[in-house]
Amino acid sequence: MRIVVSEPHCPKSVQGFSYDPEPNRSFDRLVCETESFAKKLHALKTGRSDRGFVVRVSEDDMDSDEDVDQSAQEEEEDFSQICTCDDLYLSDDEFDHELEYMMDKIDLSENDYQAKTKEDIKNQVSVLEKEIMNEIETSRSALARVEKYRENRREVERRLDLQYKRKVAEAFDTHMTAVQREHKIKSYIEERKIKRKEAQELAKKRERANQEEKIRQEKGEKEVIERVSVVALTLEKHRLKKLEELEAMNKELKSRLNEDFRSFEKRIGRAIRQITGVKDTVNAKISEIVKVFKDPRCPLSISIAAFAKRMVSCKQNPFACSYIIVYVTSKFPQAMDILLAEFHKACIYTVPNHDVNSQSMWDSEAYERLDSTMRLYGALVQTDIxxxxxxxxxxxEHGWAWLARFFNNISAINIATATALNAFLQTAGFGLHQRYKSQFVKVMNVEPEGRTMKTSLLSTEYTAVLDLQNNNQHYQRNDYIDCY
Structure with missing residues (x-):
């Protein structure tokens, strides 16, 4: 806010004396001093004397101008200056009239001065308000421009940041793709190395295993022959015991359930009797037998017993029957021991075992049964689906063990042993030769005679006859296997 300076339109000093020692005083102070001056004049009027009036000027009201003379400075040190006016004399009427005139003049001048001062103040205030409003508008406009500039900068920075992030992401993806590609290449190389090493180690292991197998087979032939007989007898007893337990359990089931399961047994027997060497027929009979095995109305033990008993007594195509046996026993493994027990009951040479005292009681039908049973057993051991x-x-491998046991345990060569060996080799000879090759040939070129082993022309002649028969059987077998 500006300070308003009011200056009267008259000289500031008269004969060296200043009537307004404080020119910058306010309007209120001026009014107060005027009222004080009026009171002093009124007191002077009521109590006027012949002595002159005294004008006192304080040192605070003195002007500090350089043209103030030395006498005024000395009077300021004395704090006041007395001025007597003995030569001036006014009458009472003149004094009153002059005083009233001066008071009116002072009032008019004061009113004009006050109005002018107020007008100036108003003008200056309005000008100031306009300037302030202009400055406010200018500030607002500047702030708006600054805010707009700030928003634009933020948008630009956001776009730049987004673009930078996108470039960083693309660079990161490119780097990760390169790293993954390199990792895959390294992994592939390492994997190839590992596989190569594993293949080499596996080849070495196979070579060592083959060598060990050859050495073991060559060295262990005699040991196997010596031990297999005991193992065979033990297995025979174990299988026969299982068969007895199964028959006892089936008998107990039939009596307890009081049901007749002959229809299921007949279905199995009919399916076995209808077996031929045709692929579709064999598959159909397998499905029919497996369906009976899975039928919940008939216990599985009864189905297994009926299947084993009727299959061993079957005189149909041995290769087709062996195929069905392998398939059914792979689905129901517990049926294999029961089937082998039925083989042992039907023919003791399937163990192999030999009873010299019973040879006199054999007839042509017994030899036929022996031949068919051994053919089926030989077909079973060489069947590979x-x-x-x-x-x-x-x-x-069980066929090879049977052949070793046969030559080791059969001490006499007669019609029964020849029939059993001939029937077995006709169906299993090709598979044994394919698997054991030279070892099979060596076994066929020796025959036991008493407690010694010798090379015999009889073995050679017998082998030649068997070769002719095996060739015919080989063609039949290949035709049958190719169907599957």
Missing amino acids: RGGNATNLHGI
Whole structure:
């Protein structure tokens, strides 16, 4: 806020004396001093004397101008200056009139001065308000421009930041892709190295295993022959015991359930009698037998017993029957021991075992039964179903063990032993030769005679006859296997 300076339109000093020692005083102070001056004049009027009036000027009201003379400075040190006016004399009427005139003049001048001062103040205030409003508008406009500029800068920075982030993400993706590609290449190389090492180690292991197998087979032939007889007898007893337990359990089931399961047994027997060497027929009979096995109305033990008994007595195509046996026993492994027990009951040479005292009681029908049973047993041990649909639980290794036991345990050569060996080799000879090759040939070129082993022309002649028969059987077998 500006300070308003009021200056009268008259000289500031008269004969060296200043009537307004404080020119910058306010309007209120001026009014107060005027009223004080009027009171002093009124007191002077009522109590006037012949002596002159005294004008006192304080040192605070003195002007500090350089043209103030030395006498005024000395009077300021004395704090006041007395001025007598003995030569001036006014009458009472003149004094009153002059005083009233001066008071009116002072009032008019004061009113004009006050109005002018107020007008000036108003003008200056309005000008100031306009300037302030202009400054406010200018500030607001400047602030708006600054805010707009700030928003624009933020948008630009946001876009730049987004663009930078996108570039960083693209660079990161490119780097990760390169790293993954390099990692895959390294992993592939390492994997190839590992596979190569594993293949080499596996080849070495196989080579060592083959060598060990050859050495073991060559060195262990005699040991196997010596031990297999005891093992065979133990297995025979174990299997026969299982068969007896199964028959006892089936008898107890039939009596307890009081039901007749002959219809299921007849279905199994009919399916076995209808077996032929045709692929579709064999598959149909397998499905029919498996369906009976899975029928909840008939206990599985009864179905297994009926299947084993009727299959061993079957005189149909041995290779087709062996295929069905392998498939069914792979689905129901517990049926294999029961089937082998029925083989042992039907023919003691399937163990192999030999009873010299019973040879006199054999007739042509017994030899026929011996031949068919051994053919079926030989077909069973060499059957191998292609495609992995079934696994032979009594495979070619059991046929090789049977052949070793046969030559080791049979001390006499007669019609029964020749018939059993001939029937077995006609169906299993090809598989044994394919698997054991030269070892099979060596075994066929020796025959036991008493307690010694010798090379015999009889073995050679017998082998030649068997070769002719095996060739015919080989063609039949290949035709049958190719159907599957």
